[in-house]
Amino acid sequence: MDLEVQWGEVHALLGENGAGKSTLMNIVYGLARADAGTVEFDGKPVQVHSPQDAIRLGIGMVHQHFMLIPVLTVAENIVLGHEIQSAGVMDLNGAYLAVRKLSERYGLQVDPKTRVEDLPVGIQQRVEILKALYRGARLLILDEPTAVLTPQEIAGLFQIVRNLTAEGNAVIFITHKLAEVMAVADKITVMRRGKIVATTTPKESKPPDLARMMVGRPVLLRVDKGPAKPGDVMLRVENLVVMDRRQTVVDNVSLDVRAGEILGVAGVEGNGQNEVVEAIVGLRATRAGHIVLGGRDVSRRSTRRRLHSGLGLIPADRHRQGIILELPISDNLILNRYDLPPYERWIVRQFRAIRATAERLIKTFDIRAQSPDQPAASLSGGNQQKLVVARELGAGPKVLIASQPTRGVDVGSIEFIHRQIISQRDAGLGVLLVSSELDEVLALADRVAVMYRGRIVAVLDGEGADRDRVGLLMAGAT
Amino acid sequence: MRERLRIDWILNAIFVPLVSVAAGFVVAGIAVAATGADPLAAFTALFQGAFTNRNAFPETLVSTVPYVFLGLGVALGFRAGLFNIGAEGQFYIGALAGVFVAYSIHGLPAIVEIPTALVAGMAGGFVWSAIAGFLKARFGAHEVITTIMLNYVAFLLANYLVDTPGLMLAPNVSTPRTPDVDPNALLPIIFAGSRLHFGFILALIAVPLVWFLIERTTIGFQLRAVGFNQGAARAAGMSVGRTMVMAMGLSGALAGAAGIVQVLGVSHHMTDSVAAGYGFDAIAIALLARSNPWGILPAALLFGAMHSGASFMQLQTDVSSDLISIVQASVIIFIAAPAIVRWIFRLRPEAARSVQITSREAETPV
Numbered sequence: 001m002d003l004e005v006q007w008g009e010v011h012a013l014l015g016e017n018g019a020g021k022s023t024l025m026n027i028v029y030g031l032a033r034a035d036a037g038t039v040e041f042d043g044k045p046v047q048v049h050s051p052q053d054a055i056r057l058g059i060g061m062v063h064q065h066f067m068l069i070p071v072l073t074v075a076e077n078i079v080l081g082h083e084i085q086s087a088g089v090m091d092l093n094g095a096y097l098a099v100r101k102l103s104e105r106y107g108l109q110v111d112p113k114t115r116v117e118d119l120p121v122g123i124q125q126r127v128e129i130l131k132a133l134y135r136g137a138r139l140l141i142l143d144e145p146t147a148v149l150t151p152q153e154i155a156g157l158f159q160i161v162r163n164l165t166a167e168g169n170a171v172i173f174i175t176h177k178l179a180e181v182m183a184v185a186d187k188i189t190v191m192r193r194g195k196i197v198a199t200t201t202p203k204e205s206k207p208p209d210l211a212r213m214m215v216g217r218p219v220l221l222r223v224d225k226g227p228a229k230p231g232d233v234m235l236r237v238e239n240l241v242v243m244d245r246r247q248t249v250v251d252n253v254s255l256d257v258r259a260g261e262i263l264g265v266a267g268v269e270g271n272g273q274n275e276v277v278e279a280i281v282g283l284r285a286t287r288a289g290h291i292v293l294g295g296r297d298v299s300r301r302s303t304r305r306r307l308h309s310g311l312g313l314i315p316a317d318r319h320r321q322g323i324i325l326e327l328p329i330s331d332n333l334i335l336n337r338y339d340l341p342p343y344e345r346w347i348v349r350q351f352r353a354i355r356a357t358a359e360r361l362i363k364t365f366d367i368r369a370q371s372p373d374q375p376a377a378s379l380s381g382g383n384q385q386k387l388v389v390a391r392e393l394g395a396g397p398k399v400l401i402a403s404q405p406t407r408g409v410d411v412g413s414i415e416f417i418h419r420q421i422i423s424q425r426d427a428g429l430g431v432l433l434v435s436s437e438l439d440e441v442l443a444l445a446d447r448v449a450v451m452y453r454g455r456i457v458a459v460l461d462g463e464g465a466d467r468d469r470v471g472l473l474m475a476g477a478t
Numbered sequence: 479m480r481e482r483l484r485i486d487w488i489l490n491a492i493f494v495p496l497v498s499v500a501a502g503f504v505v506a507g508i509a510v511a512a513t514g515a516d517p518l519a520a521f522t523a524l525f526q527g528a529f530t531n532r533n534a535f536p537e538t539l540v541s542t543v544p545y546v547f548l549g550l551g552v553a554l555g556f557r558a559g560l561f562n563i564g565a566e567g568q569f570y571i572g573a574l575a576g577v578f579v580a581y582s583i584h585g586l587p588a589i590v591e592i593p594t595a596l597v598a599g600m601a602g603g604f605v606w607s608a609i610a611g612f613l614k615a616r617f618g619a620h621e622v623i624t625t626i627m628l629n630y631v632a633f634l635l636a637n638y639l640v641d642t643p644g645l646m647l648a649p650n651v652s653t654p655r656t657p658d659v660d661p662n663a664l665l666p667i668i669f670a671g672s673r674l675h676f677g678f679i680l681a682l683i684a685v686p687l688v689w690f691l692i693e694r695t696t697i698g699f700q701l702r703a704v705g706f707n708q709g710a711a712r713a714a715g716m717s718v719g720r721t722m723v724m725a726m727g728l729s730g731a732l733a734g735a736a737g738i739v740q741v742l743g744v745s746h747h748m749t750d751s752v753a754a755g756y757g758f759d760a761i762a763i764a765l766l767a768r769s770n771p772w773g774i775l776p777a778a779l780l781f782g783a784m785h786s787g788a789s790f791m792q793l794q795t796d797v798s799s800d801l802i803s804i805v806q807a808s809v810i811i812f813i814a815a816p817a818i819v820r821w822i823f824r825l826r827p828e829a830a831r832s833v834q835i836t837s838r839e840a841e842t843p844v
Contacts, residue, residue: 283712304715313713321713326706335703335714339696347695 003189003196005139005172008165012173012185016214016410017381020194021174022064025141029061030054041139060132061141066124068131070117075099077116078131102133106163121270122153129160140164141172146180150268151438151471158184176214178207179439190214215411225422228446231259234430235280235311235399240289242275242454249275251454253289255432257399262421262431264445264462268474269436272454274316277403277434281313282306294398307336312397314388316404316434322388325377329369330358332376333391357394365390366416382413389417393424400424403434418444438470452476491773495766498812499780505808510797520797527790528783534790536672540744542782544569544736546681548760549778550688551603551732553769557692558725559705564610564625565733566757567632568603572734574636575602577741577748578646580659591663596680596738603734604727606632611726615719621726629757640750648747655749665743675743680735681778688732689771701725733757759785762806765813781806 003024005011015021026032028039030048038045041057048054054061068077075095084094099112108126116124125145132140142161146154161171161184175181181188182202190198190213198205198213211219235257242250250272257263267273278284280291282303290299291306298306307313315321323332334343334354342353358372367386369379376384385406392400402421406414421444425431435441441448448465450458450473458473507517528538548565555562562568576599583591610628613619639646641654648657665676692698703711704721712718736756741748759781766780767773784806788799 281713302715302717303712304717307715315713317709320707320709322710324703324707324710327703331699331703335710338699338703338714344696347697349694349696349699 009186010171012181012188015191019191058138060137062128064144075112121148139170143174150475223443228261230261236292238290241287257430261446264441264448265434266441267451271451273434310398312392312400314402323376330372333358361390382410399430501812502805502809506805523791523794524787528787536674538783538786541785543677545778547736549763549774551729552760552764555729556769558701562729565760567629568730568733569737570632571606572599572603573737576738580663581657588662599734599738600731604731607730608727611723615722637750656747658747677739677743
């Protein structure tokens with residue numbers, strides 16, 4: 001495979017999760033080793049064995065998960081490892097000055113004296129970019145940089161990227177989102193299953209073409225769904241308050257989810273959506289408020305009893321909460337019902353019944369596995385997620401809480417999961433969809449609630465929800 | 479594919495422990511040679527003392543019995559993701575609770591007295607260990623710390639009870655000890671002319687029972703689920719706290735069984751110092767068995783053999799019986815660092831056994 005990036009250009013690396021984008025960039029940045037092939041930088045072949053080598057060459061990388069120390073200030077984080085010192089004492093003022101100069105040059109406004117933990121995520125990202133620039137980066141690699149940003153912050157990031165390339169630097173922009181590629185890239189390289197399948201430009205290729213290259217077949221970019229026929233209220237959240245380390249993370253939230261409708265919760269990650277979900281399921285203590293499920297107050301009930309009275313949960317982080325990688329697929333498919341008949345008799349597990357259910361669900365939900373006995377770890381991300389969806393929908397819930405249901409999942413699985421959720425809605429399921437992918441919320445939801453700093457700031461009709469308006473609400477505008 | 483997984487499993491579950499044991503003996507041999515003694519003679523004497531001398535093998539089995547129960551206990555904890563370092567203390571408390579019942583009851587048939595004493599011993603171990611489980615579940619106190627601390631409490635409690643007149647001290651004895659247990663509570667000798675007692679049979683029964691509990695019951699499933707991934711277990715509606723208390727309790731019950739079986743089968747009473755590092759050997763055994771109940775049997779036998787052959791070796795060759803501690807310690811190092819063994823033999827790491835799933839849909843060329 002060949003990838004060529006020129007100075008002064010924004011080069012988008014487009015591909016699905018697992019297509020090999022990050023691996024390729026980790027090789028360039030010295031975090032991974034290539035089995036064969038060479039990397040050339042500035043026309044010369046180079047050996048990059050570690051990030052130190054990469055930094056020395058002038059390559060910087062901003063990872064999906066920031067690598068900042070929360071309790072240190074912006075300037076301290078930026079100079080970390082390359083401190084300015086005089087007689088062994090760190091020169092903080094020098095650091096402040098250097099950071100201020102750098103941020104002015106590229107239009108990256110940030111106060112060098114603020115502690116990183118007090119900054120919003122969008123600004124933290126700026127700090128990461130400044131860190132790379134401070135170390136002399138001329139080629140900047142941004143790995144999925146928009147995942148944690150609001151639409152307005154994304155626009156700001158694009159401006160920064162353009163400023164950088166205007167000065168002759170190069171930026172590699174890793175993403176799986178077509179709209180971003182169209183907006184910011186000068187050149188596009190599409191990857192699929194570890195191979196580069198095309199190099200093109202936004203002028204030559206339109207989104208449907210790019211999607212086809214990325215997935216290897218034509219893709220429906222829209223979700224087909226009919227109008228909702230809302231029925232009775234299945235889940236009611238009343239005046240919910242959740243505290244986390246003495247901070248109010250969920251502030252007086254009330255929601256109604258009706259049978260046969262999808263209520264979408266939009267918001268930048270970390271604005272309390274996760275805590276709302278965990279409180280509904282009973283995984284997190286609440287300070288005040290009630291959870292009413294099918295007319296019954298379940299606020300004081302255990303997670304187990306809530307699940308058994310008709311609640312399904314697709315957790316945001318499947319590896320942390322959704323599946324047990326070491327256990328077989330079959331065990332994972334009955335994880336929430338392992339102690340109910342027919343899977344248990346007295347205290348003995350009934351493997352025949354477990355296997356029968358597993359085989360049925362594997363077939364119905366198109367989980368690509370050779371056998372129900374293989375460990376869940378052997379499945380691809382998309383199939384692991386389908387496993388979670390199969391388990392939760394297979395139990396026939398009345399209400400489904402779907403939190404980031406398609407995160408880190410390939411396009412084929414996303415389509416499948418979306419279709420499943422909609423067809424279950426049509427069959428009368430009430431769905432609470434929480435997603436930080438605004439497009440997903442807008443595509444699926446019949447009503448859209450926007451969360452900002454622990455509060456529901458607006459509930460909009462799904463049809464009338466306008467992308468820009470929701471984006472502004474997500475950023476705290478009223 | 480399945481074939482390869484099987485080969486990997488054999489390599490990792492059988493070959494690695496065997497190599498670790500062999501490497502342990504090599505390291506100990508080097509230590510012996512360094513002191514100017516002959517390692518081969520020492521190991522020969524160790525083997526004779528454990529297996530071939532008159533009555534040596536039954537004695538080895540006698541030493542193996544508590545190791546089986548203790549090893550099963552620690553292994554069960556491991557499966558729930560809990561590191562029970564307190565098997566020794568639970569052994570003491572089990573022995574104390576059991577011996578109290580066993581010397582207090584009189585005149586009932588053995589079929590009643592023995593199970594009663596066993597249950598008391600296991601209950602003692604259960605409660606003692608469940609304290610650590612509760613502290614972890616309720617306050618997040620790490621079980622490694624709490625079980626070590628509870629060990630000291632157990633030792634001193636045993637000393638106090640056994641040394642104090644009016645409590646458990648037997649009247650008119652020269653060294654402090656409890657009264658002897660009721661004759662009907664004694665475990666019968668199963669091999670005439672030796673000390674090998676019925677506890678050996680109990681140990682052999684315990685292995686499949688614990689295996690069944692872990693692999694075939696919902697309790698075991700819950701235990702393993704919590705051990706692998708607490709977050710997912712909780713999100714699936716399991717009570718992680720209750721599971722941890724239960725797992726620690728069961729682990730302690732097995733350690734308690736070791737204590738009371740040792741009393742009913744061998745010592746018949748309790749002095750203020752019964753267990754001698756049993757609890758820590760149990761950790762090594764569980765590691766060597768890779769927490770598999772079936773693996774506990776050979777691992778416990780190895781430790782039992784070393785335990786019972788050591789004194790003959792010291793007598794014969796002047797090599798200190800502490801040598802077996804070197805073997806045990808080296809085995810633990812090699813077991814705890816399987817990467818070393820895999821590296822030496824260029825084995826595939828266990829974690830890397832992924833299965834490639836090929837897509838069913840036809841590829842459309844771009």
